[in-house]
Amino acid sequence: MKAQDHAVYDVIISGAGPVGLFLAGELALANCSVLILEKADNPHSPLKQFPFGMRGLSTPTIEALYRRGLLDELAVHKRLKTPHFNSPSVQGKPQPGGHFAGIQFNSTQIDTSQWTHRLPGATDAPFLMSEMAEMETVLARHAETLGVTIRRGLAVTEFQQNEEGVTVHTDGQSFTGKWLVGCDGSRSVVRKLGGFEFAGTEPEFTGYSTKVEIADPGKLGTGRIVTPTGMYLLSQADYVIIQDFDGGAFHNSQQPITREHVQEVLRRISNTDVTINALHIATTWTDRSRQATSYRNGRVLLAGDAAHIHSPLGGQGLNLGLGDAMNLGWKLAATIQQKAPEGLLNSYFTERYPIGAQVLDWSRAQVAIMRPNAAARALHAIIRDLLHTRDGATYFAGRIWGINNHYNNPGGGQPLTGHSVPNFEFEDGTKIGRHMHDGKGILLDLTMNASLKKLAGEYGGQIKYVSAKVKEQLGLHVVLIRPDGIIAWAADTDADTSELQKAAAKWFA
Ligand SMILES: Cc1cc2nc3c(=O)[nH]c(=O)nc-3n(C[C@H](O)[C@H](O)[C@H](O)COP(=O)(O)OP(=O)(O)OC[C@H]3O[C@@H](n4cnc5c(N)ncnc54)[C@H](O)[C@@H]3O)c2cc1C
Missing domain, CATH: 3.50.50.60 (FAD/NAD(P)-binding domain)
Structure with a gap:
């Protein structure tokens, strides 16, 4: 029982x-x-x-x-110490920004002025590594x-x-x-x-993440190497990632991952006779998309x-x-x-x-240009050229860093509706993000219009009223912010309170 x-x-x-x-x-x-x-x-x-x-x-x-x-x-x-966003290069060295299908870009290539709704320093870096x-x-x-x-x-x-x-x-x-x-x-x-x-699509490859002891690491290239048969990356001297276009067969077989098998795959993908002395940890994954x-x-x-x-x-x-x-x-x-x-x-x-x-x-598109065939290699080369242009790098960074993420705004209105709220900085040096620790909605009044305070109070404590001058207003007068930091409604003129009420009633009761 x-x-x-x-x-x-x-x-x-x-x-x-x-x-x-x-x-x-x-x-x-x-x-x-x-x-x-x-x-x-x-x-x-x-x-x-x-x-x-x-x-x-x-x-x-x-x-x-x-x-x-x-x-x-x-x-x-x-x-x-030196956040990427404010410091595109450190001691003259460009900082890595990310990759698309193994093609790297760096942060010096990005034109951040295209992200007009983003306030510099909103968060210290646009992309971080975490464990x-x-x-x-x-x-x-x-x-x-x-x-x-x-x-x-x-x-x-x-x-x-x-x-x-x-x-x-x-x-x-x-x-x-x-x-x-x-x-x-x-x-x-x-x-x-x-x-x-x-619903979705079946895998084209098995991916391997392994901790190994390599006898002759000099035989392998450095960085992420896309080869005619797959991809491999050697980092930290003993950490190897491999991508093998086997239709996901090895991962699906659930066979044990042995040293011999990883060596065979790495030799084939890297086209070397590299030797793996020991395999310490290994796991596999695929590009199955559902x-x-x-x-x-x-x-x-x-x-x-x-x-x-x-x-x-x-x-x-x-x-x-x-x-x-x-x-x-x-x-x-x-x-x-x-x-x-x-x-x-x-x-x-x-x-x-x-x-x-x-x-x-986005992940399928990367797989498509990494396939081991001539058409994919040709496309890969074109994307590499595009990614190394300023507009190209800015587009890819915007997608990879999630800067351009937003929800559709079927109601029309101010174009920032559906976007993450810029991290407005108040004159006392505090920022709007610090007002969000309690998970409540916020009616941000940048025009000190006392009638809006009454309106915020009508939502049973779900909406806080915050009124202050900010350092950069981005042309906005009033912003209604959902608890998840998304702009529910914004006005770039004096607020039409009936429109604001309609927007508030859509998200708060
Ligand atoms: C090699 C690799 C690299 C990656 N790199 C990145 C990256 O750089 N950036 C990124 O954004 N994502 C990355 N990801 C993806 C990311 O790790 C996952 O998307 C993320 O871990 C998903 O989190 P989750 O909480 O949904 O699931 P999980 O992290 O899988 O957590 C699920 C939890 O549920 C538990 N569980 C399972 N079944 C049950 C059950 N029946 N009852 C109770 N508990 C159960 C599990 O034990 C586990 O603790 C990577 C993934 C891989 C494989």
Whole structure:
């Protein structure tokens, strides 16, 4: 007989990866009770640590962490003496900006003046590297401080839902929540049991991340090398990433990854007779690209890799998942607390699905020009030329760093609607991001119009009124900011309060 936890949680989350942890923090910030069930006993794994666990954080992710006061807790951020964004080169050396299909660009090539809505220094860098282990530690601590319960060593195996809630089962216990969110990664049990369609394309390659001892590393090139048969990258002298266009056969076979096998693949891809003396750690991945065709079924939702998978080329999956969590948290909390206007929760899917689909296509486009054939090589050369132009590098950086991410603004209005709010700096030196730690909406009044204060007060504490002069106003007078930092409405003249009220009623009850 199963032990029953008698508490009824507002939300049960399956999976304490970065997305589940960040979502839990967002829900708890809005006073929801949250239980996370995590399959693994131990959160520590070498695959989450340097170098395997290094992840590139895009601008929206950096902003999300900053807006919740978490960015400064990442040691990598403290270590960063010269942020890329303000310092395109360090001691005369251009800083790497990222890559598309292995083609590198650097930050000196980027024309930041094209990003007119971005205030310099909004976050210190547009792209940072972070370690998964550290990120999860910071997010778990934040969630637990806010009252989230994390139970490790309990895998979700089954659930049933009805109109009131969801009963979630693990091997020995069952739990009740009003909602269940599957943040349980690419092989999500919640997605599989929840009847979600997972549509997409099959893999073209097996990717390898390995820690090895190489007898003769001088035989390999340095940096990311795209060859006629695949790609390889040797870094830290013993960390090798390989991409082998085998249709994903090796990964799918689930065979053990041996030293002999990795050596054979590396020799073939690099066209050398390099020798691997020892294989210490190895994992494989593919470019299989799939996305759930709905992120909600009744009281069950999906976020992160549970909702979408794609190749890690260009490092986008974590960023995409954290974006889901930032978008979903306040909407689900408002729904639970009956403060949500009609359709708020459904906007999670309508906003996040297109962003996910774009990322899947971005990774497919990279695979397409890395294929081992003449047509792909020709395209690769053209993209390389484009990427080394100023406009090309700016376009690719805008996509890779997520600077251009925004939600569609079907209502028209001020063009910044649907974009992340610029990090306005007040005259006392504080910035708008620092006002977002509590996860509330903000009515930012840059014209000191007292009547707007009354309007903000009509939303039961969901909207804070902030009125002050800013150093750079970007032509804006009034900005309504959602809890996730997205501009819900903005005016570049004196506010038409009926329009503002309409916009506020769309997002807040
Ligand atoms: C080689 C590689 C490099 C990458 N580089 C980048 C990068 O630079 N930038 C980037 O943005 N992304 C990158 N990614 C992708 C990124 O790591 C993932 O998108 C991200 O980890 C997804 O987070 P998640 O929380 O959704 O899922 P996960 O990190 O997979 O976490 C899911 C959690 O759920 C748990 N779980 C699974 N099943 C159950 C169950 N039944 N019950 C309870 N718990 C369960 C798991 O144990 C795990 O803790 C990379 C991926 C790979 C493979």
